Amino acid sequence: MNTEPQYSTQGFLWQPNKKLLLLSLCLFPLLIGLGFWQLDRADEKQRIVEQYSTNQQAAPATVGVLVTGDSLQYRSAWLKGELDPERRLILDNRVKNGRPGYEILEALRVDGLDAKILVNRGWVPASLDRSQLPEVEPISGTVQLRGTLYQTLGGYRLDDGIGLVSQWPARVGWVSAARAEQLYGEAFFAYQLRLDQDSPGALQTGWPTVSVQPAKHTGYAVQWFVMALVLLLMTLIANSNLAEWLKQRSAK
Secondary structure, three states: OOOOOOOOOOOOOEOOOHHHHHHHHHHHHHHHHHHHHHHHHHHHHHHHHHHHHHHHHOOOEOHHHHHHOOOOOOOEEEEEEEEEEEEEEEEEEEEEOOEEEEEEEEEEEEOOOOOEEEEEEEEEEOOOOOOOOOOOOOOOOEEEEEEEEEOOOOOOOOOOOOOOOOOOOEEEOOOOHHHHHHHHOOOEOOOEEEEOOOOOOOOEOOOOOOOOOHHHHHHHHHHHHHHHHHHHHHHHHHOEOHHHHHHHHHHO
């Protein structure tokens, strides 16, 4: 039996091809769903950007703000204390400008705060020899650090199988304040401190607020919706004599 659609110039005819319709019925909701997912991602990134802008305009947080503050995500902070260069975390698989490297993190003891704060000093390039860990100049004594408070919100985590660290420095696949408590065996503040470039102890710093800007997610959403519209049009043409019918009408 011939399942190909038959065309006529007498009028518009709908003669569906079941296989093509089934394929379209599967793809169309998928394309629409992907479009709305990208719109949700755009809204999420926009909220992050707005929160960053709001908290960056606030006065830099001090120890008193850390104890009583609520929303500290992306809040600037000036903290005085002593870093622990002997127990250093080396965060693996950090790529900057297309080059593999590490981020260097150390624990900061701050007067007036019971828990320590995990400080991200920034990025260093990795050696071609994976067994060779980077050498970083230690910061000794009491220092005034300037940076931005940050709380890990989730995302991809590289499992390294490490529990309590017994040998320092330790190379880890991921880190958060909660995991720092496990690695160090001590209490840590819920937010990390990412150093500003002009802060003492800073290496190569500069972290993007979001990996993909909201407008780009919106652009992706438009692409998915356009693909869904094209699919709908192609399905209509493939299962009817629409093209010939329109050609006939335009010739009159």
